[in-house]
Structures are given as structure tokens and as C-alpha cells.
Amino acid sequence: MLLxxxxxxxxxxxxxxxxxxxxxxxxxxxxxKPITKQIFIDIKQAWLDHQVICFRxxxxxxxxxxxxxxxxxSIHQHPFMVPMKDHPEILExxxxxxxxxxxxxxxxTDQSFMPNPAKATMLYAKEVPPYGGDTQWSNMxxxxxxxxxxxxxxxxxxxxxxxxxxxxxxxxxxxxDRYKGxxxxxxxxxxxxxxxxxxxxxxxxxxxxxxxxxYISSHTQGIKDFAFExxxxxxxxxxxHIQKPEFTARFRWGEGSLALWDNRCxxxxxxxxxxxFRRIMHRITIKGDRPR
Numbered sequence: 001m002l003l004x005x006x007x008x009x010x011x012x013x014x015x016x017x018x019x020x021x022x023x024x025x026x027x028x029x030x031x032x033k034p035i036t037k038q039i040f041i042d043i044k045q046a047w048l049d050h051q052v053i054c055f056r057x058x059x060x061x062x063x064x065x066x067x068x069x070x071x072x073x074s075i076h077q078h079p080f081m082v083p084m085k086d087h088p089e090i091l092e093x094x095x096x097x098x099x100x101x102x103x104x105x106x107x108x109t110d111q112s113f114m115p116n117p118a119k120a121t122m123l124y125a126k127e128v129p130p131y132g133g134d135t136q137w138s139n140m141x142x143x144x145x146x147x148x149x150x151x152x153x154x155x156x157x158x159x160x161x162x163x164x165x166x167x168x169x170x171x172x173x174x175x176x177d178r179y180k181g182x183x184x185x186x187x188x189x190x191x192x193x194x195x196x197x198x199x200x201x202x203x204x205x206x207x208x209x210x211x212x213x214x215y216i217s218s219h220t221q222g223i224k225d226f227a228f229e230x231x232x233x234x235x236x237x238x239x240x241h242i243q244k245p246e247f248t249a250r251f252r253w254g255e256g257s258l259a260l261w262d263n264r265c266x267x268x269x270x271x272x273x274x275x276x277f278r279r280i281m282h283r284i285t286i287k288g289d290r291p292r
Contacts, residue, residue, distance in 0.1 A: 007049050010042035015050060019249030022139040022266065024050040031058045031068055031258065040071055047120075048209055052137050052261040054251055060124065060258070062087045065282060069122050072260075073286040076111065076118050079190035080164055084282075093123075093281040094184035095274075101178070102279075103185055104270035106218035107138065107243060109263045110285050113164035113196050113219045118263050119288025123281050125257045132274030135259065136250045138267045140213035143242045144203060155202050160215070160235070161222035164196035168221045168228060169235060199224055202238075204291040206264050213265040214242060215291055242267055264288065 006024070008015050015024035026046060029039060047053050060068075066089045069075055075089045084090045095102045111118040123135070144152075166172045176187045190196050202223070204215040216238050223231035251259060261268060263285075 007046075010046060012036075012039045012042045013046065015046045015053065017050065018054070018251065021142055021247050021249055022050060022137060023052040023054070023249035023251065025054050025056060029055060031055060032060050032064060035068065035071065044072070047260055047262060051139060051141075051266050052249065052251075052259060054260075055258045056254060056256065058124070058256045058258050062090055062282065065122065065124055065258075065284060066090070069284040069286055072120050072122075073288070076114075076285045076287045078111075078285065079114070079194055079196060080187055082186035082188050089284055091283045091285075092184075093279075093283050095272075095279045096184055097276050097278055099184065100275075101185075102270055102272040104268070105272045107239065107267050107269045108218040109140075109215070109267050111164075111263070112200065112215070112217045113162040113198060115195060115198050116290050117200070117288055118285040120260060120286040121263055121268075122258065122260050122284045122286070124283075125253045125255055125281055127278055127280040128253045128255055128257075129274035129277030129279055132271060132277070133279045134250050134252050134271045134273075136248055136269045136271065137261060138242045138247045138269075139249075140215065140242065140265045140267060141211050142247045143244070144212055144214045146244075146247075147241075152203075155234075155238075158202040159199040159224040160202045160220045161197065161199050161224065162217060162219040163221050164190070164219065167219065169232065170218070200291040204264065207289060207292070209265075211265070214238060215264075216242065217267065264291070 013026055013028040017024045078091050081091055084092045093103045110121050166174050203212055205212055220235055222228055
């Protein structure tokens with residue numbers, strides 16, 4: 001696998017990679033101050049270049065986070081989770097000291113079960129444990145490019161079935177049951193008529209970079225025109241494949257850290273290794289288009 005040389009310097013900021021596969025810390029930007037047109041151009045290009053960008057030591061209000069997110073696109077609300085009361089654009093992701101389950105503890109890409117999945121996720125750390133609670137990401141460009149020619153041919157035109165609830169590959173457990181007993185995460189029923197099971201290409205082309213990537217997730221439960229028993233070995237293989245360390249990056253959060261990642265070419269995983277400590281994050285997802 002050949003890693004490409006990544007851009008580090010932009011007109012208004014610097015990007016410092018924190019892993020070989022993807023991910024960079026952005027230096028020289030204070031998100032509490034007005035974001036000029038050129039600063040935003042550079043932020044967006046760094047995001048496309050590195051797939052995940054992180055800003056440390058930011059002190060921003062919910063309103064400022066929402067304003068920054070809206071520069072990237074329209075805000076998407078989670079169909080299965082209750083948002084913040086005063087800021088419905090934000091999903092407050094809280095794990096308290098005695099909660100056993102955290103949110104996002106599976107390799108996935110956000111909202112892949114929607115007709116138009118989220119193109120970006122923005123996560124801001126309000127309170128973090130003294131250790132643990134890292135987030136991992138995996139570069140789906142690299143995961144696709146590392147496949148054999150035969151596997152690429154096999155999956156080229158396949159469409160996968162992604163569902164937001166009662167996934168058959170995880171025993172059909174309902175989302176409400178998954179978070180039962182969690183003191184802070186509040187599942188809800190999606191709006192009536194909203195379709196939360198959809199088919200998308202297993203290999204998608206990024207609408208801005210033109211690169212091909214794998215598009216598979218913990219939400220994936222089948223392949224179009226395949227029996228479940230036929231699809232499961234391929235889904236399982238690809239889920240395992242994308243977890244290879246050489247595709248991944250891991251970020252140690254600090255209070256005031258903000259991460260922005262590209263769901264169109266990245267999977268992520270929230271570590272659940274900080275029992276006895278509290279972690280509070282403010283999450284915003286941004287609407288995307290239909291994968292192609």
C-alpha cells in the first residue's frame with residue numbers, strides 16, 4: 001500500500017498529520033473568531049486532503065459551533081436520538097460514570113441508513129476523561145485501494161442494504177433496547193414516513209475528490225439480490241478489512257478539541273474504555289447527497 005504525500009501548508013493555516021493514513025491537527029485557527037472566506041476555503045481543502053481534521057483548545061459556544069457547521073452544509077438531525085433541548089441542531093453525547101454503554105462503539109459511518117447520508121460529522125469535546133475515550137477513524141480510500149483486482153471486480157456494482165434499527169447482522173436488536181438503562185442517551189422513534197433502511201453502492205465515488213472508496217458500516221445488513229447467508233461472509237470480510245491498523249488513525253481528546261470528518265470516505269469508532277469517568281461531547285451531522 002502506497003501512502004500519498006499529504007499537503008501540510010495552506011494560505012491561512014497549517015495541517016500537522018497525526019497518523020500516516022489520515023487525520024491532521026489544524027494550527028493557526030481560532031473558531032471563536034469570525035471565519036473569513038479564505039480561512040474557510042483552507043479548512044475545507046484540508047478536510048478533503050486529510051479526511052479528518054482536528055482543532056485543539058477551542059472555546060466556543062453552541063451557537064458558534066452551529067454557525068461553523070452551517071458553513072459546511074445544512075444540519076441533519078438524528079432520526080433515532082433526542083437532541084439538546086435548547087439547541088436541537090446538536091446531539092449531546094454523554095456517558096456518565098456508571099453507564100456501561102457509550103454511543104458509537106462500532107465501526108460505522110454516520111447515517112448510512114438514510115436516503116441521503118450525512119457527509120460530515122463535527123464533534124466538540126466539552127468534558128473528557130483523564131484517559132480513554134479516544135476516537136478512531138479508518139480511511140476508506142485506502143481500504144478500497146488495498147483490495148485485490150478480483151475483489152474490486154466482484155464488488156464494483158454491488159449495492160448494500162443499510163438499516164438504522166434492528167440490524168440482522170447484530171441479532172435484530174432494537175436501538176431502544178441497545179441503549180436501555182443508559183442514563184443520558186434517549187432513543188426515540190423516527191418521524192413517521194421516514195425511510196431508515198436504504199440501498200447504497202458498496203463502492204462509492206466521492207462527489208468532490210472523485211476518488212473511489214468502500215462504503216460499508218455497522219449499519220450494513222445485506223447485499224441487493226443476495227440471500228442473507230450469501231451476503232454475510234462478504235460483509236464480515238470487509239468489516240474486518242477496514243479495521244487494519246495501516247488504514248487507521250486515533251485521536252486523544254482534550255477539553256475544547258473539535259474534530260470534523262468526512263463520512264463519505266471515513267469510518268469511525270468511539271472507544272468505550274473509561275468506566276468511572278464522564279465524557280460530554282456536542283455532535284452535529286451535516287446533510288449529504290445520495291451516494292453514487
